[in-house]
Amino acid sequence: MNAKTIIPLLFSMMSLNTYSADLNLWYNRPAAIWQEALPVGNGRMGAMIYGGVNHERIQLNENTVWGGSPYNNYRAINPDTLTKIRNLIFTGDTRSAEQMINMYFMTGQHGMPYETVGSLLIDAPFIDKPTSYRRELDLSRAVATTKFDIDGVTYKREVISSFTDNVVIIHISASKPHSISFNASFDSPLPHTVGLEEGRLVLKGKCLSHEGVEGKIRMQTVLDVKNEGGKTELTSSRLIVSNATDVVLYLSSATNFVNYHDISGNETEKSVALLENAMKKNFSTAIVNHVDYYKKQFGRVSLDLPCTADINKPTDRRLADFNKDNDPSFVSLVFQYGRYLLISSSQPGGQAANLQGLWNDNLNAPWDGKYTININTEMNYWPAQTTNLSETEFPLIQLVKDISVTGRKTAAEMYGAKGYVAHHNTDIWRSTGMVDGATWGMWPNGAGWLSTHLWQRYLFNGDKGYLENVYPQLKGAADFYLTAMVKHPKYGWMVTCPSISPEHGPHGASSVVAGCTMDNQIAFDVLSNALQASEILKEPQEYIDSLKDRLTLLAPMQVGRYGQLQEWLEDEDDPHDNHRHVSHAYGLFPSSQISATRTPQLFEAVKNTLLQRGDEATGWSIGWKINLWARLLDGNHAYKLIRCLLDILPSDNVAREYPHGRMYPNLFDAHPPFQIDGNFGFTAGIAEMLLQSHDGAVHVLPALPDEWHSGNVKGLKARGGFEVAMQWKDNKVKKIEVKSTIGGNLRLRSYVPLTGKDLKVAKGVNPNHLYDIVSGKKPIVSSEAKLKQPQLMKTYEYDIMTKAGKEYKVYAK
Template sequence: MVMIKRIGIYMITLLLVLPAAAQDKTLKLWYNAPAGKVWEAALPVGNGRLAAMVYGNPATETLQLNEATLWSGSPNRNDNPDALAALPEIRKLIFDGQYKEASKMAAQSIQSKKNNGMKYQTAGELQLDFAGHDQYTDYYRELNLETAIAKTTYKVNGTTFSREVFASTPGQVIVVRLSATTPGSITFRASFHSAHKPAISVSGNDELKLSGISSDKENVPGKVKFQSLVKFRNEGGKVTASGDAISVTGANTVTLYISMATNYVNYQDITADEGKRAADYLSKALTQNYQQLRSAHIAAYQKYFNRVHLDLGTTDSVKNPTDIRLRDFAQANDPQLVALYFQFGRYLLISASQPGGQPATLQGLWNNKMDPPWGSKYTININTEMNYWPAEETNLPEMHMPLVQMVKELSVTGRETARVMYGAGGWVAHHNTDLWRITGPVDGIYSAMWPMGGAWLSRHLWEKYLYNGDKKYLQSVYPALKGAAQFYLDFLIPEPTHQWLVVSPSMSPENAPQAHPGISISAGATMDNQLVFDLFSNTIHAAEILHTDQELIAKLKASRSKLPPMQIGQYSQLQEWLQDLDNPEDKHRHVSHLFGLYPANQISPYRTPELFDAARTSLIQRGDISTGWSMGWKVNLWARLLDGNHAWQLIKNQLTPTGKNHGKENSGGGTYPNLFDAHPPFQIDGNFGCTAGITEMLLQSHDGAIDLLPALPDDWKSGSISGLRARGGFEIVNMQWEDGKLSKVTIRSALGGNCRLRVPNALQGEGLKGATDANSNPFFQPETTPRPLINEKAKLTAPALKATLLYDLATQAGKTYTFTR
């Protein structure tokens, strides 16, 4: 017994003294080399408002800094009032097949003449220069997903130097801790650098200040003022000011408190005092020492992160640095990298999108440029929505709230756009928006003619209710949902052939049919029809739940019945356009006509087998290799097609180093060394999309039941996951499987009601009975999809589905239920 105790004490001591590289790395991104000058190799930290990229360079540490409201420009609108008069002629040209002429007129009369949206901008960099640290050994750096702390260690002349960096949500500062094993060893110079027209100064001997103002864009003056402050707290040694820099000499440890703030109040108001804000954040943080800040940071972060655990097994690959694992992933057996990537997506969402803040942009919260790709704006023809696909199902509903708030704000700004440009009620947003909540068409005719952003965004309002069942919440978002639907009641127009109600002008996002290459403008694109059907159905259900707007419900049902049905074309494909114009060789990154399969639930193997087969054909024709975010979307689509092996192949494609994928078009997609997704360049949506896709492989709840292990690939024979959420207020407390069969599942019911399970094998447990009648739970009532029109040349195959069993369980709110194989 004494020997066992001694061994235990020895093992604990060994863990404490082992270098970080020898300790557990299952939930760490780690590397044995610094990032150098490569931003996509640096490691991200963030608290929803502040962010930093940490390079980990020994001699010159760089922290590239962002603040969520530092955008170019100032409050503005970008509507084009010429649209209203031109609308009838543009529609006539489209219906007459004169697409080129319609496109030219739309470019002149609908495309914004004011601006194409503002840009999310970097604040600058904090640079720490360590003389003599260019010669180092035993290098190691990591991002620990369990603590949200970036750490760097190395040796110089026998002394081990350590750096820890985190962005504290409760403290509202970024914290840097420098330490060394030899007292008095820490000596460095700190300075700010910024591409803005900065004012850099020092205050006293221990505070560094950077002030600036955002840039102008397209005649919109830059008026966002920002200030960054860094306070240095040392133990031993001394801190002195020298010009516009701070020097630390001979310290034992140093803690840097980094505060940033802007004058932004909301999209209409920039009257805050950025200097006072930054100073107040700093002053509050300085009341706590490093350990207090660190403990509070970890507790606040783990409140969210620890809700979900995924185990797909671990192999020796985990012993390799993350960049090596990424390089080898396609050929190696490394299931733990999938779990790491899944959790990295959740880490990024927690870090980029906090309640009360801004939604995650095209690059989340991390951007090192003054003029980033696509302005790092909100691209709402998929990318912004994709950022939030994991929010509800991976148990991060709080992180969803910034997007919900943005939709509410767009429902205000978009009313003027609907009225001025289209003479319609309700509200509209096109394919892009920004900090100032613009809703006019931007970025050129190839993308701009898509008045569907409000419809897609509004889906998030409804989906959140399906998970939480909170009628007070539904009441709060109903005006925005209703307003989005009201716009299309006014905007839809009969097309001449069938008198179907269609959206015109519009497009299938960013794609053009071979019949008129380069001309995207159209009427009645399949995605538009699916979006309007989805919006009308969700608004009807919301109004019925809230016992309101009976007249509106009737109008919505009448208009919904006149929408075009989905169509299956001559190549057995789901048509992308109203006419059968698809090209089987089209490899475009957007697969917009598959919105009805995912994220919507209009296409089902059980309810609409013909559409299910046609969607599968379309996805095969479009191909696998594409941009990073597109491959992330396809993981979800193949999961919805119940093909786990094909979804798994898409994960392998996505977890390929950037530039290594090969295809006819869009072949550069993949993953950067720091696991950021590559469009390329970096777009964060692929990270979030793939995290959602992995979830969809293990759990689906959109099709009338909670489907457990619906798309499990052969390579994931055994594993477990805990904490996922399903619609109807159900949580999968724990789910385990062995040899591809469900072995145990524990479910908690928050709302009560019938729990219908679809499972791959027989289960046993109290209260479980075979399902026979329709599901009585109102959260599991998918809308009936109209029957498709099928081209006589189409050759359809009935879906070959794996056998499943359906069980019902009557649940009570707050109770937990366990079932075994």
């Protein structure tokens, strides 16, 4: 054995049981395309950093830069028309029903697009090529850095989207005095002008009209500079810096948007005020403030998994090699990247993360970059509670509050119903009508699903004041199902009609149906949430009874002839269908209606459904399936899905050459094209593999794959207000530390016996009402179905009666 063989072998042996704390995405060349650039964001302003040498592009977003203006796209439906459509569906003429829906429900307005501000361009007069180069995104600090050497001088650009100053700041430094020269200019695809105002470079733009809705958003972006040791000039279209030693650029952007029905703001005053306030601080103070704010959220959770490969490779290379290296530490990096993206795209006071989070480089984003609320927006927020980022949910809560207003007329005028409704899309104007045609859009459950996030937040925080605050939204969502559902003439169950199982029909037939399984599951959750909230808040008994009555009339889940969970009321599933949506698996995740212990037949049925549908899918679908297999307590299969998602797609232009590519070089999820929900689904899935709390207990390491034989995690959150840290070795938990934030009974579930102070063997039902146990009707199982009994590992359950603020340590026996 020669030396060249020994060194890699020694590296492999040393790395086998070590961890990587690396939290950097880094690259050894500038980005050539947007999907290689690195994102920064403060929940309002976003930027994509290309890291060029002679030519740097910093593409900009501001989260209220949307096309159109206040509007709503619901259409009043004659009750007789709705009755005719329902009768056509009930009699099986779904094609005619679909045609009528397209004729009477559509307005021609499919939602307004999220648009880009444009870009800041920085051009430098370098003649020689750099002798070294590195660009990186430090997830631990939310700082993007580009560094290179030319002619013996080290140049560095640091970019932050400041959480504390609410602007983008670019710091340019050099190792040799008076070495920095460049010119900066704006570019934008919006109708725009560039000029000078009060010694600053100003980009003014106007968002576009769309589908007959006039574009009324005005945007202003302002650039100013602090120059040490050099000269600054301004022309009508550019800022020129010569022979400087240190430079700080400040970028501020704002619009006239106030809220979904008010665009009376002054974009000029807002952008200038933000800029002037930010420039009062020097960069060293600004970056410290920014990092401190960010770390208070990001630093709550750490995850260490085994490092089994060389991590000293550029991130795109690590991604390309992942399925060869099978390095768990890379999973840790992508997990934390998802948390970084959620913090960066969703902060209190801002807009909710949309289909692309915060980042979009054009005026025609895929699917308009809207809020797709038949899973994608919900998936964006799956990691918010479990990975200890509850602040990021505030924009989502506001979105639900807004559509509980705009969706009230839609419910009344379209369905003759009380409460509020939204279909499968909304936008910054909180439109709630149907879009895209019956095949995709005839789905009146978007508001209902979104409302379940409000209830889940209560299960994590136990705050009755918060519950009172969001009760109108919980009740309004339930009121829609109380008044819009109709009795199925064949089965006698109360069903939604018309609707679809997103975005899928049986055997290629029309997707328009009555009472599909996902609708029934969402209706069950919405009504159950309102029932529990009403009981806690002591609402009128008459209303409580109405919720209970409706729950008894919902359709049960059914197991079909192939042993599958039926997607529709009829046993129409095709076991060879590989459709990306597995909508009826909602009952397993994110809901908790299906459980290994409480509903074993449904547990096996949904597993059969997932096996029949297969693993390969679009990026967001794979992200969902990671969570589903975690809920099925199969860590190895969940890890198989992780490997599916961590497969490089160098660019959309070569998608045919990379048919399994699901992640771009900058680790953005590829549908393809880019959708950020896959990143958030991935992060939520990792958390779900490590900790679950939906089934009456805090289950530690419920779905640990073999490859994660040892590791530790800190800061994950469980329902009941518990913050959990764990260490494990040889695939078994060794130590558990739990901080109780609100007190109450802690029930721990483990695959190994535990010991610890105040630990008692659990008996009976958990007295803590914050564990998410829901029970529906007994399932209907086809006589042809072949179902196995779930093969589960033995578990041990213990109780600790906790006090708020106290910490508890438990160990494996």
